[in-house]
Amino acid sequence: MKLQGAEAVVNIGEEVSKERVSKKYRHPDLDDRIREQRNxxxxxxxxxxxxxxxxxxxxxxxxxxxxxxxxxDGNALKEQLSASNVEKVGKNLAKIHEADIIHGDLTTSNVIVSDEVYLIDFGLSFRSERIEDRAMDLHMFKQILESSHPEKAESCWEAFIDGYSGYEESEEVFERLEDVEMRGRYKT
Ligand SMILES: Nc1ncnc2c1ncn2[C@@H]1O[C@H](COP(=O)(O)OP(=O)(O)O)[C@@H](O)[C@H]1O
Ligand SMILES: [Mg+2]
Structure with a gap:
């Protein structure tokens, strides 16, 4: 099966190959650099x-x-959204944040539910020690829950908090998330 995304062609067979495609609107040198860098x-x-x-x-x-x-092997989280799966997203995200990795694109399409819950699509990820960057990962995920899955958003968000809470900086990240949400609300 071949999936054509915005940035990459993903071929799924026995294994997965993700090939970054060239973007005509970018200058060729820049295009090469971006593809190589994201890869x-x-x-x-x-x-x-x-x-x-x-x-x-x-x-x-x-x-x-x-x-x-x-x-x-499995389905996207958006097809199998449940509190217990989302709790596992929180646990996994806490582990990568603990290692100073920010996912950068945490959507319910970029999580696969198999025997376990897997995070995929790290093309926009980056290293950071900042609380703000961690809060932005949470912010994105929470917004997707609210906009794409409103009927389950509340219970799933509570489960996410449970999963993420094992992490020693979690309280600080939750506090910063509140600031981020406030800023959003007062923006005109
Ligand atoms: N390791 C993998 N195993 C199974 N499916 C995958 C894997 N990686 C990607 N996919 C599938 O391909 C899709 C696109 O891959 P992704 O890495 O998210 O690229 P894009 O940047 O185009 O979103 C995913 O949403 C998922 O359905
Ligand atoms: Mg993706």
Missing amino acids: SREAQSLRQAARAGANVPQVLEEKEYCLRMEKI
């Missing part, structure tokens, strides 16, 4: 996340613009 970022974050004990696909091979990785 190596994704590979690096996946390796570090695995070392931190999070559930992520194993990297099999990293080329310039293409990443081969383990295939995770």
Whole structure:
């Protein structure tokens, strides 16, 4: 199966290959750099996340613009949204935040529910020690719950908090999330 996304073509067979495609509207040199950077970022974050004990696909091979990785059999979280699955997202996110990795694109499409819950799509991830960046990962996920799954948003968000709370900086991140939400509310 072949999935054409905005940035990459993902081929799913026995394993998964994710090839960053060229964007005509970018200058060729910049385009090369962006593709290479996102690809190596994704590979690096996946390796570090695995070392931190999070559930992520194993990297099999990293080329310039293409990443081969383990295939995770299952469905996107958005197809199987439940409090217990979301709690596991919180646990996994806490592990990667503890390792100073920010996911950067935490949606209910970028989580696969298999025997366990796996985080995927680290192309926009980055390293950071800032509380603000952690809060932004939570903010994005919470907004998607509220906009795409309103009937389950409240129970799922509570479960997320439970899962994320094992992490020693979690209280600080929750507090910062409140600030982020306030700022959003008072924006005209
Ligand atoms: N390791 C994987 N195992 C199974 N499916 C995957 C895997 N990686 C990606 N996919 C599937 O391909 C889709 C697109 O991959 P993703 O990494 O999210 O790229 P994009 O940047 O295009 O969103 C995912 O939503 C998922 O359905
Ligand atoms: Mg994706």
